[in-house]
Amino acid sequence: MTSRFLFPHYCKRIGWAILIPGLVLGYFSFFRNYNIPGFSTSRIRANNPNVIDVQQFTNSLALALVIAGAMLVAFAKEKIEDELTTRIRHNALYWSILINYSLCTVLIIAAIIKGDVFYDYHNILGSFGYIAVIAIYNLFSVLIIFLLRYHYLLYSKMGQYKLGGLSFLPYYPYRVVSKWATRILFVPAALTYTNWPLPYSSEIIAVLSLSLLVWVFSRQKREDEMISTIRMESMQLAIYFVYGFLLLSDFFIYGNAFFYIMMFNLVGAEAFFLIRFHFAYNKLLKDTRE
């Protein structure tokens, strides 16, 4: 079985040609405060004519290039695409999602121990607070980890592919507990970003982030090859969904609204995965009922 939903092989080259300038531009834009001259709009603030709001587009452009480039490289067919390259792609996907969201969870917990997730650490990226720094890296980190792992598996062994196994947590207690924890905490966590935040919102977000991760990476009651296939396909579609959405938001949404998109993105891939996985799983159950 070879992967569905892949770009043609020539897209890989186009992808690299977009990704590398994007990474360079991104570095200069975020760490050296570089802005392409004239690539901005200025508007006089409505309630205070002495203030001019300037919106720079350089960082948006860098993000768009990085996302589009990395997606093309990651999901273009190999020259000879066969079932083993598909498997390697799935292994890399599994790894990148696991490592990326584990890192996010650890960083959020570390921030709580240090102080507050929403406390402003006066970082170079502005006065957003610690969680926003995590969220900014999270905009592209999963794709970068994917590319590293994928190319490592493809090329680390001469004339052979390297294969890694996938392991998941057992159904009980992990899947059972995390499923309920996620369902209970989702609404309280979302309230954090409204005008009615609950107390302990940092802790709620940390626990939610952990329980989502456990839910995604724990087995079904009876996990077989068929279910594994649905699982890996859903992970791939989750990445498509999240980055398609992010690319659109990057073009059309600026300022504070984009902050909410980034916050959603901290759980977006996992949430979409779970929805797609259970949808496909239930459909399979229904179709095969005698």
Next chain:
Amino acid sequence: MKNTLRIERAIKNITQGDLAELIGVSRQTINTIESNKYVPSTVLALKIARVFGKQVEEIFILEEGD
């Protein structure tokens, strides 16, 4: 699971690259299967058996503990 792919290839006198081309996979894939790192799908196993004109069980053999 083990396989006799290397022997079958030697008998038929074809390279990994030849076999790969005959069944439409990459040479690395054949190499990975030969070194028992990867268990191919049923479709791929059937295609390989067809190239050698044999039954699948003659090329792929279950081992203790599979």
